[in-house]
Amino acid sequence: MDSGRGTQPSFSAGRRWAGWLRVGLGTVSVLALVVMVNHLAQRHPVRWYVTAEGETKLSPQTRAVLDSLTNEVRVTVFYDREDPFYPLVVGLLREYQLANPRVHVRTVDYLRQAGAAQQVFAEYQLAGATNKNLVLFDCEGRVMRIDGRMLTQYTLEPVAAGGDQPEFRRRAVAFHGERVFTSALLAVTMSRPLRAYFLTGHEEHDPDSDHETVGYRRFAGLLRQNCIVTSTLSLEGTNTVPEDCHLLIVAGPLRPVPEEVVRRLEEYLQQGGRMLVLLNSYGLSRGSGLEGMLSRWGVEVSPWPVLDRDNTITGQDIKVLRFGNHPVVRPLVEGGGLAALHVWRPRAVGRLAAGAGGVEGVTVTELAFSGERSRLMGGGGATGSFPLAVAVEKGAVPGVVTARGNTRMVVVGDSFFLGNQLIESVNNADFGAYAVNWLLDRTFLLHQVGSRPVREFRVTLGAREMRALQWTLLGGIPAGLLLVGLGIWWRRRR
Incomplete structure (x- = not known):
């Protein structure tokens, strides 16, 4: 009997086609599911930040700015990729791009991409x-x-040194990228920029100077980062404060400001002007010429600098740790870290007595205030805590409309703290x-876009630990790999 005559194939043609059909339908279903998930993810994106501080997470205020953005903005990161802050800069800007696709981010390493770097130099006239x-x-x-x-x-922190002179090193403590980038985004999308004028003619700090101590180039750069165009202004002769002056800066005059110029400054304030007055103690023999005007606006300026032996490094500087309650300093106090200012021989500047x-x-x-045991360098050497800066505001008067709005003024007893050297402290x-x-x-x-702390981790190894690490790298790891290889060889032999 032929046993193979009635044998049927394992899979008939119909069963094979049915199997292929099921595979095809399953593949199409998976692809459709992937497409639907991607579509939903694109329309309803959700992101989780797994880092402890959420280093690149944008604040609600920045997201509101990005949501209102309708113009195309190109951002070029012209950076050395080996810079320690490069990943944080790029990662933060990628968040801007993800929040609004009208923000286009590109990176150019000027050390490794010579052709692209030359294009950036030519395009932006660098x-x-x-x-x-x-x-x-x-x-x-x-x-x-x-x-x-x-x-x-x-910040400057002391390091161990063998000599008599103290040595310091710079340590990063905060990253201001989001505040600066959001401010820049507003600046380039605004049709009319704000303008600040630096008063000149009386040996003030120069906003174009790179001098380490008295130069103000970095402060001028800070203003530009805050969407403010900077210019210089002389009020000698018949010159007056321009109509487009949104802020007038008097940066530490060493020669007395003439009465005619003071009169024009006070006229500017009466019109609702905004003024930043920075004094110092190096022209005390002649005075700044501004004391009388400031007194009429309720500000008392001491003719003597303040010393604070409890909060100093050199004996001439003061680390200010006490602050009042005002929008200018409230973000510092509420920022979560230790709020401090580093000033140099400041004059006491406070509120004039009532009446x-x-x-x-x-x-x-x-x-801001000095420490409780501070003293004045003259005038009998009075002791106590002295105010070092004030904010002045004159509200609207019923029935009176000023040309520039409500008058505001900030007066600080030191001008060197915003110089090129100390501004980073x-x-x-x-x-x-x-x-x-x-x-x-x-x-x-002032409040919504804050800074991100920079945390530094340091590993200190002694001679014994260094030897152990050296032997682990040179002997332990190769020996471990050799043992794994021998184990595999032995298993295959069996």
Whole structure:
């Protein structure tokens, strides 16, 4: 009997086609599911931040700015990729791009991408070796250039030294990227920028100077990062304060300001002007010429500098740790870290006693104070805690309309704390930015967009630990790999 005559194939043609059909339908179903999930993810994106601080998570205020953005903005990160803050800068800007696709981010490493770097140099007219580590915001030809050095706040901390002179090192403590980038985004999308004028002619700090101590180039850069165009202004002769002056800065005059110029400054204040007055103690023999005007606006300025032996490094400087309650300093106090200013031989600047006369309707608030055991260098050596800065505001008078709005003024007893050297110390740059934005009534830039702490982790190894690590790397790891290889060989032999 032929046993193979009645044998049927394992799979008939129909069963094979049915199997292929099921495979095809399953594949199409999976692809459809992937397409639907991607469609839903694109329309309803959700992101989780797994880092402890959420380093690149945007604040609600920045997201509100991005939601209102309708113009195309190009952002060029012109950076050395080996810079320690490069990943944080790029990661933060990628968040801007994800929040609004009208923000286009590109990276150019000027050390490794010579061709692309030359194009950036030509497009934005950059020249010189100092044009590096920049972030460029461009919207319809309006360009905001951000120096990467201004994104990070540093502090000076002592290090162990063998000599008699103390040694210090700079340590990063905060990253201001989001505040600066959001400000730049507003700057390039605004059709009419704000303008600040630096008064000149009396040996004030020069906003174009790179001098380490007295130069103000970095402070001028800070203003530009806050969407403010800077210019210089002389009020000698028949010159008056221009109509487009949104902020007038008197930066530490060493020669007395003439009465005619003081009169024009006071006229500007009476019209509702905004003024940042920075004094110092190096022209005390002649005075600044501003003391009388400030007295009429309720501000008392001491003719002597303040010393604070409990909060000093050199004996001439003061680390200010006590603050008042005002929008200028409130973000520092509420920022979560230790709020501090680093000033140099400041004059005491406080509220004039009540009943002293002057302009009516003026409110003077003391902003910062020296330590409890401070003393004046002259005038009998009075001791105690002295105010070092004040904020002045004159509200609207019923029935009176001023040309420039409500008068605001910030007066500080030191001008060197915003110089090129000290502006990077502790919260000096923050204070300068907060003071300027309060003067310009930009409360948005006072509270909502804060700084991110920079945490430093250090591993200290002694000689014994270094030897153990060396033997582990040179002997332990190769020996471990050899044992794994021998184990595999032995298993295969069996």
